[in-house]
Amino acid sequence: MTLYPLLEGVIAFLLVAGGAFIFIGSLGMAHLGDFYMRLHGPTKATTLGIGCMLVASMLYFWGTEGKPDIQEMLITLFLFITAPVSAHLLAKTGLHLRLKHMEKTEGSPVELRPEEVGEKPVPHPDRGHG
């Protein structure tokens, strides 16, 4: 294995940083008070952590085999695109099911339409509107 010491240090730092971000995100999800707070941990910290870890993996195989590979960057790009979409859908589901939030939470989602928070039933498309 022919790795430069500097490259090895960078890979080790990225690995440990990625593991720490993943652990902090999961700790936030296990510890925080209500669903809307818990949504923050995995969707931000864990995504950054897995990005760091896959970049470290790409640098390692670049260093040992001599040519870069796009596969890890592909996984990272896919996760960075899909994580906000699934977070948005999860937040919408939480609002629709009217999950409880903590007392200290200020403000309310005024811009939502009534059917998005479950005010009135949404007409099924097969049976026509209204």
Add this chain to the structure above:
Amino acid sequence: MLEIALFTTLALVIGALALNVYRLTIGPDMPDRLLALDTMYINSIALIGLLGLWLNTKTYFESALLIAMLGFISTVAVCKYLLRGDIIE
């Protein structure tokens, strides 16, 4: 140095998976459990990347890509089911 970093990261990711299982077990509502499952998908991708680093092979990255796609699609499908009561309308 790389081995110490690898095993530290392995311990952190396994601890994160244990916390996800904890939230998946006690999660009071359905979206909590769904969020825990989505995070478990991402953490298992990290575990597969670490396995590839440990065994010095790149065979397992295709499975990581598959897990990423199927995890996103299943999260969206269950979200649609909880939102509308139907997946494909």
